[in-house]
Amino acid sequence: MELDDAARHGFGKMGFGCKHYRRRCRIRAPCCNDVFHCRHCHNESTKDGHELDRHAVESVICLVCDTEQPVAQVCYNCGVCMGEYFCSACKFFDDDVDREHFHCQDCGICRVGGKDNFFHCEKCGSCYSVSLRDKHCCIENSMKNNCPICYEYLFDSLRETSVLRCGHTMHLQCFHEMLKHDKFSCPICSMPIFDMDKFLRALDAEIEANMLHIDYMGKMLSAQQHHIIDLY
Numbered sequence: 041m042e043l044d045d046a047a048r049h050g051f052g053k054m055g056f057g058c059k060h061y062r063r064r065c066r067i068r069a070p071c072c073n074d075v076f077h078c079r080h081c082h083n084e085s086t087k088d089g090h091e092l093d094r095h096a097v098e099s100v101i102c103l104v105c106d107t108e109q110p111v112a113q114v115c116y117n118c119g120v121c122m123g124e125y126f127c128s129a130c131k132f133f134d135d136d137v138d139r140e141h142f143h144c145q146d147c148g149i150c151r152v153g154g155k156d157n158f159f160h161c162e163k164c165g166s167c168y169s170v171s172l173r174d175k176h177c178c179i180e181n182s183m184k185n186n187c188p189i190c191y192e193y194l195f196d197s198l199r200e201t202s203v204l205r206c207g208h209t210m211h212l213q214c215f216h217e218m219l220k221h222d223k224f225s226c227p228i229c230s231m232p233i234f235d236m237d238k239f240l241r242a243l244d245a246e247i248e249a250n251m252l253h254i255d256y257m258g259k260m261l262s263a264q265q266h267h268i269i270d271l272y
Contacts, residue, residue, distance in 0.1 A: 048119040054135050056103045060198070063133040065100040065115075065122035067092075068108070075101060080198070094149070097131040149196055166195060168203065177207035188227040189214035206231040 056064045058077035066075050069082050069092050076082040079092040101108045105118040113126035113133070123133025125141045130150045134141060142155035144167050151158065151167055158167040161176075166183035168176065182203075183195045187210045194201055200212040208228045210218075218227070225232050 045119060049114070049121045051118075051120050052104055053121070053124065057135070061133070062135040063123045064103045064120055064135065065133055066103060067097050067131065068099045068101065070096045070098060094130050094132065100131075100133075147195075164207070172203060176203050177205065179207035182207055182209050185209070187211045187214055189218060204231070204233050205235075206233075 052064050054062050056062065058081050060078050060080045063077070066077050067079070067082075068075050069079075071090060071092060072082075072086075074082070076085070076092075079094050079097075082092040097111060099108055100111055100122065102115040102118060102120060102122060104120045105115060107115060107117040109116055111128070111131045113123060113128075114121055124135045124137050125139075126133055127141070127143050127150050129143060129148075132141075132150050139152040140154035140157075141150050141152050142158075143150045144158075144160055146160040146162070147165075147167055157170055159170055159173050160167050161172075161178060163178040163180055164176075164183060165181040183201070186193055187197075188208070189210055192199075192211070194209055194211070197211065201209050202212040202215040203209050204215075204226050206226045206229050208226050210227075215233075224234060
């Protein structure tokens with residue numbers, strides 16, 4: 041029995057893809073003419089280190105019917121939707137719409153997390169969380185640099201990024217690793233990553249609270265010992 045248009049459109053959703061994206065097509069890399077599930081698969085496989093320009097992709101191969109064709113959301117041969125989210129500018133497909141993709145015109149690429157949760161900082165040259173609007177130190181093109189810890193390029197990295205008080209940026213995971221090694225200053229400019237006065241005040245308060253707790257427990261133990269002695 042033939043599938044109707046709606047069934048063909050949704051056939052195989054979330055059933056195809058790679059470790060990076062769920063999609064029902066592969067892309068032909070114009071730089072080397074090889075076929076990959078996505079640009080990250082291409083970049084991870086190249087021996088000479090060259091990277092795929094997402095905007096230069098011109099053809100895709102449907103994973104349902106194996107038809108090669110110009111970039112489009114729906115396969116012209118079998119009618120399957122090759123990506124529930126589709127961006128014609130980035131030649132990007134993804135069936136996992138829970139990631140809340142959106143295309144930023146200023147960045148020139150697609151991002152995840154929901155358009156309403158981000159704003160584009162013109163000076164920093166990237167999208168930041170709305171919680172940082174008017175609350176971060178701007179550094180020109182701060183995201184268009186490598187992470188100072190792992191040296192991966194930050195602007196289009198798949199990993200979450202942290203913006204330090206000084207305005208410099210690094211991967212959030214790398215930030216946590218830095219803290220584990222008792223490093224509390226920016227590796228680029230050496231500015232403390234915390235408000236140290238506030239941090240020290242909080243530390244003093246915690247120590248004082250612990251001392252009061254120890255003193256209280258000592259008095260309770262002493263009272264219990266006297267009570268036990270009185271029973272004999």
